Amino acid sequence: MIIDKPISGVPGAARAGPAGARVPARAGPSGGSPIEFRLDAACGVPTYLQLVQQVEHALRLGYLEPGDQLPKVRDVVSTLAINPNTVLKAYKELETKGLAAGRPGQGTFVQATLSQIALPELTALRRSLHGWLATAHAAGLDGDGIVALFTSAMRDFFERRGAARGRRGGSTDRTEGVA
Amino acid sequence: MNVIETNGLGKRYGQTWALNECTLAVPAGHMTALVGPNGAGKTTLMHLAVGLTEPSAGTAAVLGGERPGSLAGLDGIAFVAQDAPVYKNMSAADMLHMTRNLNRHFDQRYAEARLAELGIPLGRKAGRLSGGQQAQLALTLALARRPQLLVLDEPLASLDPLARHDFMAGVMAAIADDGVSVVLSSHALADLERVADYLILLSRGKVQVAGEVDDLLASHRLLTGPAAEAGTITEPVVHARLGGAQAHLLVRTSGTAGSVPPNWEAHPVTLEELVLAYLREPGAAALPGPVLERHSRPTEVAR
Numbered sequence: 001m002i003i004d005k006p007i008s009g010v011p012g013a014a015r016a017g018p019a020g021a022r023v024p025a026r027a028g029p030s031g032g033s034p035i036e037f038r039l040d041a042a043c044g045v046p047t048y049l050q051l052v053q054q055v056e057h058a059l060r061l062g063y064l065e066p067g068d069q070l071p072k073v074r075d076v077v078s079t080l081a082i083n084p085n086t087v088l089k090a091y092k093e094l095e096t097k098g099l100a101a102g103r104p105g106q107g108t109f110v111q112a113t114l115s116q117i118a119l120p121e122l123t124a125l126r127r128s129l130h131g132w133l134a135t136a137h138a139a140g141l142d143g144d145g146i147v148a149l150f151t152s153a154m155r156d157f158f159e160r161r162g163a164a165r166g167r168r169g170g171s172t173d174r175t176e177g178v179a
Numbered sequence: 180m181n182v183i184e185t186n187g188l189g190k191r192y193g194q195t196w197a198l199n200e201c202t203l204a205v206p207a208g209h210m211t212a213l214v215g216p217n218g219a220g221k222t223t224l225m226h227l228a229v230g231l232t233e234p235s236a237g238t239a240a241v242l243g244g245e246r247p248g249s250l251a252g253l254d255g256i257a258f259v260a261q262d263a264p265v266y267k268n269m270s271a272a273d274m275l276h277m278t279r280n281l282n283r284h285f286d287q288r289y290a291e292a293r294l295a296e297l298g299i300p301l302g303r304k305a306g307r308l309s310g311g312q313q314a315q316l317a318l319t320l321a322l323a324r325r326p327q328l329l330v331l332d333e334p335l336a337s338l339d340p341l342a343r344h345d346f347m348a349g350v351m352a353a354i355a356d357d358g359v360s361v362v363l364s365s366h367a368l369a370d371l372e373r374v375a376d377y378l379i380l381l382s383r384g385k386v387q388v389a390g391e392v393d394d395l396l397a398s399h400r401l402l403t404g405p406a407a408e409a410g411t412i413t414e415p416v417v418h419a420r421l422g423g424a425q426a427h428l429l430v431r432t433s434g435t436a437g438s439v440p441p442n443w444e445a446h447p448v449t450l451e452e453l454v455l456a457y458l459r460e461p462g463a464a465a466l467p468g469p470v471l472e473r474h475s476r477p478t479e480v481a482r
Contacts, residue, residue, distance in 0.1 A: 039373070044447065046396075047373050074355040081348040082373040083210050084355040 051090035059114035187237030212375035257321035267306030290323035311342025404443035418456035
Protein backbone atom coordinates (compact mmCIF):
# COMPACT_ATOMS: atom_id res chain seq x y z
CA MET A 1 0.00 0.00 0.00
CA ILE A 2 2.76 2.42 0.91
CA ILE A 3 5.22 2.95 -1.87
CA ASP A 4 7.75 4.99 0.00
CA LYS A 5 11.07 3.32 0.50
CA PRO A 6 14.31 4.94 1.48
CA ILE A 7 16.12 6.12 -1.60
CA SER A 8 19.68 6.96 -2.28
CA GLY A 9 20.80 9.73 -4.55
CA VAL A 10 18.76 12.86 -4.06
CA PRO A 11 19.05 16.03 -6.10
CA GLY A 12 20.98 18.09 -3.62
CA ALA A 13 22.98 20.82 -5.27
CA ALA A 14 23.57 23.72 -2.92
CA ARG A 15 21.86 26.92 -3.89
CA ALA A 16 20.50 29.99 -2.24
CA GLY A 17 16.97 29.76 -0.90
CA PRO A 18 14.19 32.23 -1.50
CA ALA A 19 14.46 35.85 -0.46
CA GLY A 20 18.03 35.41 0.61
CA ALA A 21 17.23 32.77 3.20
CA ARG A 22 20.16 30.54 3.88
CA VAL A 23 19.20 27.14 2.61
CA PRO A 24 22.41 25.22 2.09
CA ALA A 25 20.98 22.35 0.08
CA ARG A 26 17.68 21.27 -1.34
CA ALA A 27 17.77 18.06 0.60
CA GLY A 28 17.00 18.37 4.30
CA PRO A 29 19.20 16.97 7.03
CA SER A 30 17.42 13.64 6.75
CA GLY A 31 18.52 13.51 3.13
CA GLY A 32 15.00 13.58 1.68
CA SER A 33 12.96 16.68 1.05
CA PRO A 34 13.79 20.38 1.16
CA ILE A 35 10.78 20.96 3.41
CA GLU A 36 9.51 19.70 6.73
CA PHE A 37 5.87 19.71 7.76
CA ARG A 38 4.55 21.18 10.95
CA LEU A 39 1.07 21.01 12.39
CA ASP A 40 -1.08 23.65 13.99
CA ALA A 41 -3.48 21.86 16.32
CA ALA A 42 -5.43 25.00 17.09
CA CYS A 43 -6.17 26.31 13.60
CA GLY A 44 -9.06 23.96 12.91
CA VAL A 45 -7.88 23.10 9.39
CA PRO A 46 -7.92 19.32 8.78
CA THR A 47 -4.47 17.78 9.01
CA TYR A 48 -4.30 16.63 5.39
CA LEU A 49 -5.27 20.11 4.22
CA GLN A 50 -2.54 21.65 6.36
CA LEU A 51 -0.02 19.47 4.55
CA VAL A 52 -1.44 20.44 1.14
CA GLN A 53 -1.38 24.12 2.04
CA GLN A 54 2.19 23.91 3.32
CA VAL A 55 3.35 22.37 0.05
CA GLU A 56 1.50 25.04 -1.94
CA HIS A 57 2.97 27.72 0.27
CA ALA A 58 6.46 26.30 -0.22
CA LEU A 59 5.85 26.18 -3.97
CA ARG A 60 4.73 29.80 -4.05
CA LEU A 61 7.74 30.95 -2.11
CA GLY A 62 10.19 28.85 -4.05
CA TYR A 63 11.19 26.52 -1.23
CA LEU A 64 10.02 23.69 -3.47
CA GLU A 65 10.67 23.37 -7.18
CA PRO A 66 9.83 20.78 -9.83
CA GLY A 67 11.83 17.63 -9.24
CA ASP A 68 12.10 18.12 -5.50
CA GLN A 69 11.00 15.26 -3.34
CA LEU A 70 8.21 15.68 -0.83
CA PRO A 71 8.90 14.26 2.63
CA LYS A 72 8.60 10.49 2.66
CA VAL A 73 5.35 9.23 4.16
CA ARG A 74 7.16 7.23 6.81
CA ASP A 75 9.26 10.23 7.83
CA VAL A 76 6.24 12.51 8.13
CA VAL A 77 4.37 9.89 10.09
CA SER A 78 7.16 9.19 12.54
CA THR A 79 7.94 12.88 13.04
CA LEU A 80 4.41 14.19 13.49
CA ALA A 81 2.76 10.99 14.81
CA ILE A 82 -0.09 11.25 12.33
CA ASN A 83 -1.91 8.60 10.33
CA PRO A 84 -0.12 7.56 7.11
CA ASN A 85 -3.45 7.69 5.30
CA THR A 86 -3.59 11.41 6.11
CA VAL A 87 -0.27 11.99 4.35
CA LEU A 88 -1.34 9.81 1.42
CA LYS A 89 -4.57 11.78 1.16
CA ALA A 90 -2.63 15.04 1.07
CA TYR A 91 -0.26 13.71 -1.60
CA LYS A 92 -3.18 12.38 -3.64
CA GLU A 93 -4.77 15.81 -3.47
CA LEU A 94 -1.52 17.37 -4.69
CA GLU A 95 -1.41 14.83 -7.53
CA THR A 96 -4.99 15.68 -8.46
CA LYS A 97 -4.02 19.32 -8.61
CA GLY A 98 -1.15 18.40 -10.90
CA LEU A 99 1.41 19.68 -8.44
CA ALA A 100 3.06 16.39 -7.55
CA ALA A 101 3.48 12.89 -8.90
CA GLY A 102 4.28 9.60 -7.24
CA ARG A 103 7.17 7.53 -8.51
CA PRO A 104 6.78 3.87 -7.61
CA GLY A 105 9.39 2.77 -5.11
CA GLN A 106 10.81 6.25 -4.68
CA GLY A 107 8.29 8.64 -3.27
CA THR A 108 6.33 11.69 -4.33
CA PHE A 109 7.96 14.47 -6.29
CA VAL A 110 7.04 18.03 -7.18
CA GLN A 111 5.70 18.21 -10.70
CA ALA A 112 4.80 21.85 -11.25
CA THR A 113 5.44 25.19 -9.73
CA LEU A 114 3.15 27.76 -8.22
CA SER A 115 5.61 30.63 -8.12
CA GLN A 116 4.32 32.86 -10.88
CA ILE A 117 7.16 35.32 -11.05
CA ALA A 118 10.86 35.34 -10.45
CA LEU A 119 12.42 36.07 -7.09
CA PRO A 120 13.80 39.58 -7.81
CA GLU A 121 10.37 40.77 -8.88
CA LEU A 122 8.86 39.18 -5.78
CA THR A 123 11.37 41.05 -3.64
CA ALA A 124 10.58 44.35 -5.38
CA LEU A 125 6.85 43.85 -4.88
CA ARG A 126 7.43 43.03 -1.26
CA ARG A 127 9.41 46.25 -0.84
CA SER A 128 6.67 48.39 -2.37
CA LEU A 129 4.11 46.67 -0.15
CA HIS A 130 6.25 47.60 2.84
CA GLY A 131 5.96 51.24 1.78
CA TRP A 132 2.17 51.00 1.57
CA LEU A 133 2.03 49.23 4.94
CA ALA A 134 4.02 52.04 6.53
CA THR A 135 1.56 54.60 5.13
CA ALA A 136 -1.46 52.61 6.35
CA HIS A 137 0.08 52.17 9.78
CA ALA A 138 0.92 55.87 10.01
CA ALA A 139 -2.68 56.67 9.09
CA GLY A 140 -3.78 54.72 12.16
CA LEU A 141 -4.72 51.28 10.88
CA ASP A 142 -3.76 48.31 13.04
CA GLY A 143 -2.95 44.83 11.71
CA ASP A 144 -6.55 43.64 11.59
CA GLY A 145 -7.64 46.86 9.88
CA ILE A 146 -4.91 46.47 7.26
CA VAL A 147 -5.88 42.86 6.59
CA ALA A 148 -9.56 43.80 6.28
CA LEU A 149 -8.80 46.69 3.91
CA PHE A 150 -6.40 44.63 1.83
CA THR A 151 -8.77 41.68 1.60
CA SER A 152 -11.68 43.85 0.54
CA ALA A 153 -9.60 45.81 -1.97
CA MET A 154 -8.23 42.57 -3.43
CA ARG A 155 -11.72 41.14 -3.77
CA ASP A 156 -12.91 44.28 -5.56
CA PHE A 157 -9.90 44.17 -7.84
CA PHE A 158 -10.43 40.61 -8.96
CA GLU A 159 -14.19 40.93 -9.20
CA ARG A 160 -13.71 43.86 -11.51
CA ARG A 161 -11.42 41.82 -13.67
CA GLY A 162 -14.12 39.26 -14.08
CA ALA A 163 -13.87 35.64 -13.19
CA ALA A 164 -10.19 34.87 -13.04
CA ARG A 165 -9.46 32.25 -15.63
CA GLY A 166 -7.55 29.17 -14.71
CA ARG A 167 -7.39 29.28 -10.99
CA ARG A 168 -4.25 28.32 -9.13
CA GLY A 169 -3.26 24.75 -9.81
CA GLY A 170 -3.88 25.25 -13.48
CA SER A 171 -0.22 25.80 -14.10
CA THR A 172 0.93 24.08 -17.25
CA ASP A 173 4.68 24.24 -17.13
CA ARG A 174 5.18 20.69 -16.00
CA THR A 175 8.77 19.76 -15.70
CA GLU A 176 10.11 16.28 -15.54
CA GLY A 177 12.07 15.36 -12.46
CA VAL A 178 15.73 16.15 -12.62
CA ALA A 179 16.89 13.26 -10.45
CA MET B 180 -11.91 -7.33 4.75
CA ASN B 181 -13.00 -6.58 8.28
CA VAL B 182 -10.39 -7.20 10.95
CA ILE B 183 -13.12 -7.41 13.57
CA GLU B 184 -16.76 -8.16 12.91
CA THR B 185 -19.35 -8.74 15.60
CA ASN B 186 -23.02 -9.56 15.48
CA GLY B 187 -25.17 -9.11 18.57
CA LEU B 188 -22.06 -9.72 20.61
CA GLY B 189 -22.59 -9.71 24.37
CA LYS B 190 -20.57 -10.48 27.48
CA ARG B 191 -22.13 -10.87 30.88
CA TYR B 192 -20.29 -10.85 34.17
CA GLY B 193 -22.76 -12.09 36.81
CA GLN B 194 -25.84 -9.92 36.42
CA THR B 195 -24.07 -7.18 34.49
CA TRP B 196 -23.75 -7.03 30.73
CA ALA B 197 -20.35 -5.48 30.08
CA LEU B 198 -21.12 -5.55 26.37
CA ASN B 199 -24.59 -5.92 24.95
CA GLU B 200 -25.92 -6.42 21.43
CA CYS B 201 -22.75 -5.09 19.95
CA THR B 202 -22.81 -5.19 16.16
CA LEU B 203 -19.92 -3.59 14.36
CA ALA B 204 -17.33 -3.98 11.64
CA VAL B 205 -13.78 -2.70 11.90
CA PRO B 206 -12.39 -2.38 8.37
CA ALA B 207 -8.81 -3.41 7.59
CA GLY B 208 -6.16 -0.82 6.83
CA HIS B 209 -7.44 1.64 9.35
CA MET B 210 -6.31 3.07 12.62
CA THR B 211 -9.50 2.66 14.59
CA ALA B 212 -10.07 4.58 17.78
CA LEU B 213 -12.28 2.86 20.33
CA VAL B 214 -13.62 5.46 22.71
CA GLY B 215 -16.25 5.61 25.40
CA PRO B 216 -16.72 6.30 29.10
CA ASN B 217 -15.28 4.02 31.75
CA GLY B 218 -17.24 0.80 31.86
CA ALA B 219 -18.55 1.21 28.33
CA GLY B 220 -17.19 -2.20 27.33
CA LYS B 221 -14.02 -1.22 25.44
CA THR B 222 -11.70 -3.65 27.20
CA THR B 223 -14.32 -6.41 27.09
CA LEU B 224 -14.69 -5.96 23.33
CA MET B 225 -10.92 -6.12 22.89
CA HIS B 226 -10.61 -9.23 25.06
CA LEU B 227 -13.35 -10.91 23.04
CA ALA B 228 -11.61 -10.01 19.78
CA VAL B 229 -8.22 -11.38 20.82
CA GLY B 230 -9.72 -14.52 22.37
CA LEU B 231 -8.97 -13.79 26.01
CA THR B 232 -12.60 -14.31 26.92
CA GLU B 233 -15.64 -16.09 25.45
CA PRO B 234 -18.84 -14.30 24.47
CA SER B 235 -22.05 -14.86 26.43
CA ALA B 236 -24.16 -14.00 23.38
CA GLY B 237 -23.73 -13.30 19.68
CA THR B 238 -20.71 -13.92 17.51
CA ALA B 239 -17.34 -12.37 16.77
CA ALA B 240 -14.99 -12.96 13.87
CA VAL B 241 -11.52 -11.58 13.26
CA LEU B 242 -9.24 -11.17 10.24
CA GLY B 243 -12.01 -11.83 7.77
CA GLY B 244 -13.88 -14.73 9.34
CA GLU B 245 -11.47 -16.38 11.75
CA ARG B 246 -12.64 -17.33 15.22
CA PRO B 247 -11.09 -15.23 18.00
CA GLY B 248 -8.58 -17.37 19.83
CA SER B 249 -8.13 -19.76 16.90
CA LEU B 250 -4.63 -20.45 15.64
CA ALA B 251 -5.03 -17.97 12.78
CA GLY B 252 -6.58 -15.45 15.14
CA LEU B 253 -3.76 -15.79 17.63
CA ASP B 254 -1.04 -15.64 14.97
CA GLY B 255 -2.45 -12.61 13.20
CA ILE B 256 -3.33 -10.42 16.16
CA ALA B 257 -1.02 -8.82 18.68
CA PHE B 258 -2.50 -7.40 21.86
CA VAL B 259 -0.96 -4.93 24.26
CA ALA B 260 -2.99 -4.87 27.46
CA GLN B 261 -3.82 -1.79 29.49
CA ASP B 262 -0.84 0.41 30.36
CA ALA B 263 1.47 -1.76 28.23
CA PRO B 264 2.58 -4.16 30.98
CA VAL B 265 6.03 -5.77 31.02
CA TYR B 266 7.63 -8.19 33.47
CA LYS B 267 9.50 -5.83 35.74
CA ASN B 268 12.16 -8.31 36.81
CA MET B 269 13.00 -9.54 33.34
CA SER B 270 15.50 -7.87 31.07
CA ALA B 271 14.43 -6.69 27.65
CA ALA B 272 16.51 -9.53 26.13
CA ASP B 273 14.74 -12.09 28.33
CA MET B 274 11.37 -10.73 27.28
CA LEU B 275 12.34 -11.06 23.63
CA HIS B 276 13.48 -14.63 24.32
CA MET B 277 10.24 -15.51 26.08
CA THR B 278 7.99 -13.91 23.48
CA ARG B 279 9.90 -15.67 20.70
CA ASN B 280 9.33 -19.03 22.37
CA LEU B 281 5.68 -18.44 23.16
CA ASN B 282 4.75 -17.52 19.60
CA ARG B 283 4.96 -19.29 16.27
CA HIS B 284 6.28 -16.22 14.51
CA PHE B 285 8.67 -13.72 16.00
CA ASP B 286 11.02 -11.42 14.12
CA GLN B 287 13.99 -11.31 16.48
CA ARG B 288 16.10 -9.14 14.19
CA TYR B 289 13.33 -6.56 13.83
CA ALA B 290 12.79 -6.46 17.60
CA GLU B 291 16.49 -5.98 18.36
CA ALA B 292 16.83 -3.32 15.67
CA ARG B 293 13.82 -1.41 16.93
CA LEU B 294 15.03 -1.46 20.54
CA ALA B 295 18.49 -0.33 19.42
CA GLU B 296 16.96 2.51 17.42
CA LEU B 297 15.01 3.58 20.49
CA GLY B 298 18.10 3.36 22.68
CA ILE B 299 16.58 0.74 24.97
CA PRO B 300 19.38 -1.41 26.44
CA LEU B 301 18.72 -5.13 26.03
CA GLY B 302 20.34 -6.03 29.33
CA ARG B 303 18.40 -3.70 31.60
CA LYS B 304 15.52 -5.02 33.68
CA ALA B 305 12.23 -3.81 32.30
CA GLY B 306 11.28 -2.39 35.69
CA ARG B 307 14.27 -0.06 35.51
CA LEU B 308 13.20 1.40 32.17
CA SER B 309 11.20 4.64 32.00
CA GLY B 310 7.45 4.45 31.50
CA GLY B 311 7.83 5.46 27.87
CA GLN B 312 10.52 2.84 27.28
CA GLN B 313 8.41 0.13 28.92
CA ALA B 314 5.54 1.01 26.60
CA GLN B 315 7.90 0.94 23.62
CA LEU B 316 9.22 -2.45 24.74
CA ALA B 317 5.68 -3.82 24.90
CA LEU B 318 4.95 -2.33 21.47
CA THR B 319 8.14 -3.83 20.05
CA LEU B 320 7.23 -7.31 21.33
CA ALA B 321 3.81 -6.95 19.71
CA LEU B 322 5.10 -5.63 16.37
CA ALA B 323 7.86 -8.26 16.15
CA ARG B 324 5.13 -10.87 15.90
CA ARG B 325 4.35 -9.20 12.56
CA PRO B 326 0.61 -9.09 13.19
CA GLN B 327 -2.08 -8.14 10.70
CA LEU B 328 -3.98 -6.49 13.53
CA LEU B 329 -2.54 -4.67 16.50
CA VAL B 330 -4.89 -4.18 19.45
CA LEU B 331 -3.83 -1.58 22.02
CA ASP B 332 -5.81 -1.09 25.22
CA GLU B 333 -5.25 2.38 26.69
CA PRO B 334 -1.54 2.44 25.88
CA LEU B 335 -1.19 6.18 26.40
CA ALA B 336 -2.85 6.63 29.77
CA SER B 337 0.25 6.56 31.96
CA LEU B 338 2.66 8.23 29.54
CA ASP B 339 3.97 11.79 29.56
CA PRO B 340 3.31 13.95 26.46
CA LEU B 341 6.65 13.23 24.81
CA ALA B 342 6.36 9.48 25.41
CA ARG B 343 2.80 9.58 24.04
CA HIS B 344 3.98 11.28 20.90
CA ASP B 345 6.86 8.85 20.42
CA PHE B 346 4.63 5.84 21.09
CA MET B 347 2.04 6.97 18.54
CA ALA B 348 4.79 7.81 16.07
CA GLY B 349 5.99 4.21 16.42
CA VAL B 350 2.51 2.85 15.79
CA MET B 351 2.04 5.14 12.77
CA ALA B 352 5.41 4.11 11.33
CA ALA B 353 4.36 0.46 11.67
CA ILE B 354 1.20 1.23 9.72
CA ALA B 355 3.24 2.97 7.03
CA ASP B 356 5.81 0.16 6.84
CA ASP B 357 3.66 -2.94 7.06
CA GLY B 358 0.08 -1.80 6.56
CA VAL B 359 -0.90 -3.26 9.92
CA SER B 360 -4.45 -2.47 11.06
CA VAL B 361 -4.73 -0.94 14.51
CA VAL B 362 -7.48 -0.77 17.08
CA LEU B 363 -6.65 1.52 19.97
CA SER B 364 -8.75 2.45 22.96
CA SER B 365 -8.06 5.76 24.63
CA HIS B 366 -9.48 8.54 26.72
CA ALA B 367 -7.08 11.05 25.25
CA LEU B 368 -9.47 12.46 22.66
CA ALA B 369 -7.16 15.25 21.55
CA ASP B 370 -4.43 12.70 20.81
CA LEU B 371 -6.76 10.70 18.59
CA GLU B 372 -7.65 13.58 16.31
CA ARG B 373 -4.55 13.21 14.16
CA VAL B 374 -4.12 9.47 14.28
CA ALA B 375 -7.50 7.82 13.99
CA ASP B 376 -9.26 7.46 10.65
CA TYR B 377 -12.05 5.24 11.93
CA LEU B 378 -14.02 5.82 15.10
CA ILE B 379 -16.09 3.52 17.27
CA LEU B 380 -17.83 5.07 20.25
CA LEU B 381 -19.10 2.60 22.83
CA SER B 382 -21.58 3.62 25.47
CA ARG B 383 -23.20 1.43 28.10
CA GLY B 384 -22.10 -1.71 26.33
CA LYS B 385 -23.49 -0.69 22.95
CA VAL B 386 -22.14 0.93 19.81
CA GLN B 387 -23.23 4.55 19.68
CA VAL B 388 -21.15 5.93 16.81
CA ALA B 389 -19.19 4.11 14.11
CA GLY B 390 -17.68 5.35 10.89
CA GLU B 391 -14.79 6.87 9.00
CA VAL B 392 -13.56 9.94 10.85
CA ASP B 393 -13.65 12.09 7.71
CA ASP B 394 -17.24 11.09 7.00
CA LEU B 395 -18.29 11.71 10.58
CA LEU B 396 -16.68 15.16 10.63
CA ALA B 397 -18.20 16.05 7.26
CA SER B 398 -21.68 15.00 8.36
CA HIS B 399 -21.75 17.07 11.53
CA ARG B 400 -21.50 20.79 12.16
CA LEU B 401 -21.88 23.23 14.98
CA LEU B 402 -24.60 25.86 14.59
CA THR B 403 -24.46 28.98 16.73
CA GLY B 404 -27.40 31.36 16.87
CA PRO B 405 -30.24 32.84 18.91
CA ALA B 406 -31.57 30.44 21.56
CA ALA B 407 -35.14 31.49 20.81
CA GLU B 408 -34.82 30.11 17.28
CA ALA B 409 -33.20 26.81 18.27
CA GLY B 410 -36.48 25.05 17.57
CA THR B 411 -36.45 26.12 13.94
CA ILE B 412 -33.36 24.06 13.10
CA THR B 413 -34.45 21.09 11.05
CA GLU B 414 -31.23 19.08 11.14
CA PRO B 415 -31.14 16.41 13.85
CA VAL B 416 -29.56 17.88 16.96
CA VAL B 417 -27.06 15.63 18.71
CA HIS B 418 -26.33 17.94 21.59
CA ALA B 419 -27.53 21.42 22.44
CA ARG B 420 -26.02 23.98 24.74
CA LEU B 421 -28.57 26.67 25.37
CA GLY B 422 -27.73 29.96 27.02
CA GLY B 423 -30.20 32.68 27.84
CA ALA B 424 -29.75 34.30 24.44
CA GLN B 425 -27.35 32.11 22.47
CA ALA B 426 -27.47 28.45 21.52
CA HIS B 427 -24.80 26.07 20.27
CA LEU B 428 -26.24 23.07 18.48
CA LEU B 429 -24.12 20.17 17.29
CA VAL B 430 -26.19 18.80 14.44
CA ARG B 431 -26.00 15.99 11.96
CA THR B 432 -26.28 17.17 8.38
CA SER B 433 -27.99 15.06 5.79
CA GLY B 434 -25.38 14.31 3.17
CA THR B 435 -24.56 17.60 1.52
CA ALA B 436 -23.92 20.44 3.92
CA GLY B 437 -27.12 22.43 3.83
CA SER B 438 -27.36 26.16 3.78
CA VAL B 439 -27.06 28.07 7.02
CA PRO B 440 -30.33 29.48 8.37
CA PRO B 441 -30.41 33.26 8.66
CA ASN B 442 -29.09 34.54 12.02
CA TRP B 443 -27.03 31.36 12.43
CA GLU B 444 -23.34 30.61 11.98
CA ALA B 445 -22.03 27.19 10.99
CA HIS B 446 -18.67 25.84 12.14
CA PRO B 447 -16.97 22.54 11.37
CA VAL B 448 -16.61 20.22 14.35
CA THR B 449 -13.46 18.60 15.68
CA LEU B 450 -13.33 14.93 16.55
CA GLU B 451 -13.15 15.86 20.22
CA GLU B 452 -16.29 18.03 20.04
CA LEU B 453 -18.10 15.29 18.17
CA VAL B 454 -17.18 12.60 20.68
CA LEU B 455 -18.03 14.79 23.67
CA ALA B 456 -21.42 15.67 22.19
CA TYR B 457 -22.32 12.00 21.77
CA LEU B 458 -20.94 11.09 25.19
CA ARG B 459 -23.25 13.70 26.71
CA GLU B 460 -26.22 12.30 24.80
CA PRO B 461 -26.14 8.53 25.24
CA GLY B 462 -29.46 8.31 23.40
CA ALA B 463 -28.08 9.75 20.15
CA ALA B 464 -26.50 7.49 17.58
CA ALA B 465 -24.62 7.81 14.30
CA LEU B 466 -24.15 4.47 12.68
CA PRO B 467 -23.59 3.36 9.11
CA GLY B 468 -26.11 1.41 7.13
CA PRO B 469 -28.67 -0.97 8.52
CA VAL B 470 -27.34 -0.82 12.06
CA LEU B 471 -28.96 2.60 12.38
CA GLU B 472 -32.44 1.13 12.47
CA ARG B 473 -31.64 -0.92 15.52
CA HIS B 474 -30.95 2.11 17.64
CA SER B 475 -32.85 5.06 18.95
CA ARG B 476 -32.98 8.14 16.80
CA PRO B 477 -30.86 11.11 17.78
CA THR B 478 -32.33 13.23 20.48
CA GLU B 479 -33.91 16.41 19.35
CA VAL B 480 -34.10 19.24 21.78
CA ALA B 481 -35.87 22.55 21.95
CA ARG B 482 -38.77 21.23 19.98
